[in-house]
Each structure stands twice: as C-alpha cells, then as structure tokens.
Amino acid sequence: MKLRTTLAAVLLAAVVPVAAACGTTAEAASATSGTSTSASADSSTTDGTTDTGGPGGGMAQGGGPGGIDVSSVTTEDQLVELVQEAYGDAGLGLHRGHQPIEDVLDEVLTISHDELHVRMDAGQNLAAVAEDLGIDPQTLIDALVAEYSPAIDTLLADGTITQDEADQYRAALEEAFSFRVNWDGEEATPTFSGLDA
Structure with a gap:
C-alpha cells in the first residue's frame, strides 16, 4: 500500500506542473487520485474568484x-x-x-x-x-x-x-x-x- 501511495505522489508531482500549464490542475489532481476530494466542478482562481x-x-x-x-x-x-x-x-x-x-x-x-x-x-x-x-x-x-x-x-x-x-x-x-x-x-x-x- 505504501508503494502505491508513493507512486501516486510521484505521478501527481509529474502531472500537476503540466496540468497547471493548461489550467486544469484540479482536473488532473482528481484524475490521478481517486480519493481526492479537493477537486471540484469549478476551478478556483488565484484572485479568489471561481471560473465557472x-x-x-x-x-x-x-x-x-x-x-x-x-x-x-x-x-x-x-x-x-x-x-x-x-x-x-x-x-x-x-x-x-x-x-x-x-x-x-x-x-x-x-x-x-x-x-x-x-x-x-x-x-x-x-x-x-x-x-x-x-x-x-x-x-x-x-x-x-x-x-x-x-x-x-x-x-x-x-x-x-x-x-x-x-x-x-x-x-x-x-x-x-x-x-x-x-x-x-x-x-x-x-x-x-x-x-x-
């Protein structure tokens, strides 16, 4: 189980920078972690607004x-x-x-x-x-x-x-x-x- 958690963390570290470049960080995090609850249907922006x-x-x-x-x-x-x-x-x-x-x-x-x-x-x-x-x-x-x-x-x-x-x-x-x-x-x-x- 620890190996899977470590592998998931490594994959997430590799995917998030590329996803961030496309503006899909929340979607990428959700796709790489089936247990993630931080991703939502809307993307939060850096200025606190929501991209709907x-x-x-x-x-x-x-x-x-x-x-x-x-x-x-x-x-x-x-x-x-x-x-x-x-x-x-x-x-x-x-x-x-x-x-x-x-x-x-x-x-x-x-x-x-x-x-x-x-x-x-x-x-x-x-x-x-x-x-x-x-x-x-x-x-x-x-x-x-x-x-x-x-x-x-x-x-x-x-x-x-x-x-x-x-x-x-x-x-x-x-x-x-x-x-x-x-x-x-x-x-x-x-x-x-x-x-x-």
Missing part, C-alpha cells in the same frame, strides 16, 4: 486559469485585459496557458491535447505544430481571433466603442494571437494597454 465557464468548452477565455470570459466583457477595460491575455503567459513555456483556447486548438489542429503537449514539450510552438499538420498558422490565428471577437462585437453594439475602435481592437487581437502562435520561447511578451489616443 464560458463559450467554447465551458472555461473562461484568456491567457490562463481565471481569464476573462469573452461573453462577460462589458467594459473597454475588460476588453483591454482580454487582448493582453490573448498573448498568453510566457511563464508557462510554449504552452502559454493554452487551456482557455483549447477548443479552438482541438478544432483547427485536430489532434489530442496530449499530442499537442508532446509536440510542445519537444520544442514546437503552435505555428510549427500547425505546419507539421499541413495547416497554415494563419488559419489558427484567424480562428482564435474569431473566438475572442464577440467581446468586441458586444461593446460595439452597445455603443461603448466605435467601428474604428472595434477594427483596431480586432487588429490588436490578431497581433496578440500571432505573437502567441509564433512565439519562439525567448521574446518578451508585449504589453497592451489599450488603443492609442
């Missing part, structure tokens, strides 16, 4: 766990934060916290999440993975922009931003996702603080 779901797979959209839910953006400040989160989190390596965009990756790349991890752990960024699969990386970028665009459309529809501003935000999203898909593992993540006045 969003479009395209039920998780909040953004650069990592607890990101902004695209469907809940109601202010321009939230839109600015959403664009920043589109760059991802460099602290998570080539993964950049791809869990919030996992549904788009699954749909466009048509490979399993585990295979994506194997490829990224071998040093491929999202562009290289796409190219290996015969997919133009721009196709992936366009799909990611389309996933986040409803936030822009909402603010345009309610008069918070103008059409020109909406176009600028869409361009900023494309730039952010282009950076994320093509990231070389070295370049510093740009900061998006809103549209230039």
Whole structure:
C-alpha cells in the first residue's frame, strides 16, 4: 500500500506542473487520485474568484486559469485585459496557458491535447505544430481571433466603442494571437494597454 501511495505522489508531482500549464490542475489532481476530494466542478482562481465557464468548452477565455470570459466583457477595460491575455503567459513555456483556447486548438489542429503537449514539450510552438499538420498558422490565428471577437462585437453594439475602435481592437487581437502562435520561447511578451489616443 505504501508503494502505491508513493507512486501516486510521484505521478501527481509529474502531472500537476503540466496540468497547471493548461489550467486544469484540479482536473488532473482528481484524475490521478481517486480519493481526492479537493477537486471540484469549478476551478478556483488565484484572485479568489471561481471560473465557472464560458463559450467554447465551458472555461473562461484568456491567457490562463481565471481569464476573462469573452461573453462577460462589458467594459473597454475588460476588453483591454482580454487582448493582453490573448498573448498568453510566457511563464508557462510554449504552452502559454493554452487551456482557455483549447477548443479552438482541438478544432483547427485536430489532434489530442496530449499530442499537442508532446509536440510542445519537444520544442514546437503552435505555428510549427500547425505546419507539421499541413495547416497554415494563419488559419489558427484567424480562428482564435474569431473566438475572442464577440467581446468586441458586444461593446460595439452597445455603443461603448466605435467601428474604428472595434477594427483596431480586432487588429490588436490578431497581433496578440500571432505573437502567441509564433512565439519562439525567448521574446518578451508585449504589453497592451489599450488603443492609442
């Protein structure tokens, strides 16, 4: 019994860092320990909020766990934060916290999440993975922009931003996702603080 407990602890130690990179720590802990009661249906975030779901797979959209839910953006400040989160989190390596965009990756790349991890752990960024699969990386970028665009459309529809501003935000999203898909593992993540006045 002690051997099984030790083995379970070792496996958990190996799985949690990878799962954390995808924002699925609670799910990974639950999967590796049948007796764990700490995992729940919702993921707790570092700021004390609960990630209860969003479009395209039920998780909040953004650069990592607890990101902004695209469907809940109601202010321009939230839109600015959403664009920043589109760059991802460099602290998570080539993964950049791809869990919030996992549904788009699954749909466009048509490979399993585990295979994506194997490829990224071998040093491929999202562009290289796409190219290996015969997919133009721009196709992936366009799909990611389309996933986040409803936030822009909402603010345009309610008069918070103008059409020109909406176009600028869409361009900023494309730039952010282009950076994320093509990231070389070295370049510093740009900061998006809103549209230039």
